[in-house]
């Protein structure tokens with residue numbers, strides 16, 4: 001047992017530090033909840049595809065390289081669970097959809113122009129490109145309740161908690177990286193006003209391009225786009241061995 005755990009931790013370390021690779025999916029690529037259910041990043045750490053939710057499935061991104069599979073992004077998080085007989089398809093016309101057995105389509109991601117390629121990166125980012133190889137959508141810029149190592153929360157972006165560990169629907173709290181440089185937690189349906197906040201980094205008026213960043217050693221901090229560190233939220237320096 002000890003030997004097995006050691007092996008898994010080592011594997012995780014290897015996976016976590018290999019952030020370069022990407023798996024590319026071309027038009028016509030598809031997944032189904034049972035069988036070929038996800039696209040795995042080359043290191044095996046992250047996957048995009050179906051995962052079990054309630055009495056059905058959801059589509060999203062999860063940490064696949066550890067035994068306790070952990071969801072980090074969810075498509076259409078407030079829709080009811082998907083029932084078995086569907087296909088997740090990158091259509092010939094360049095749309096990423098769920099197609100039911102009777103041909104009904106639900107968008108997984110809405111883009112303003114056709115998708116030419118989808119890539120699942122070892123960093124955990126899922127990126128859609130147009131035919132000019134330009135990024136037209138990425139999960140890192142459309143977070144749900146999580147940022148992963150190496151990901152940022154840019155000014156104006158926010159995270160919404162999930163209902164629970166096993167239910168990724170929108171919960172009751174939000175964390176906003178405000179355009180005034182302040183990182184603030186509020187209940188979900190409240191205005192961005194101090195009276196409603198229950199946590200603040202007290203960094204308001206530090207400029208409009210402050211972002212929240214999480215480095216691989218667990219260092220969580222606010223930084224201005226000029227590179228100036230505004231505030232350390234955790235000291236960092238945590239072991240990167242076997243930790244993600």
Ligand SMILES: *[C@@H]1O[C@H](CO)[C@@H](O)[C@H](O)[C@H]1NC(C)=O
Nearest residue numbers: 021022023024025042119133
């Ligand atoms: C995916 O596409 C990129 C950009 O075109 C390319 O550099 C990379 O080698 C491709 N990856 C694989 C595994 O084919």
Ligand SMILES: *[C@@H]1O[C@H](CO)[C@@H](O)[C@H](O)[C@H]1NC(C)=O
Nearest residue numbers: 053054055081163167168169
């Ligand atoms: C998840 O929570 C939402 C909101 O409370 C609820 O409506 C939904 O039925 C739950 N989904 C599952 C699969 O339990």
Ligand SMILES: *[C@@H]1O[C@H](CO)[C@@H](O)[C@H](O)[C@H]1NC(C)=O
Nearest residue numbers: 083084085086100101102103
């Ligand atoms: C799934 O869809 C296929 C193709 O439309 C259909 O033939 C089959 O009966 C469906 N299966 C179930 C369990 O609904």
Ligand SMILES: *[C@@H]1O[C@H](CO)[C@@H](O)[C@H](O)[C@H]1NC(C)=O
Nearest residue numbers: 155207208209210224225226
């Ligand atoms: C913030 O970023 C935007 C977009 O990159 C840029 O146009 C703007 O000048 C920046 N503002 C400051 C104060 O750095």
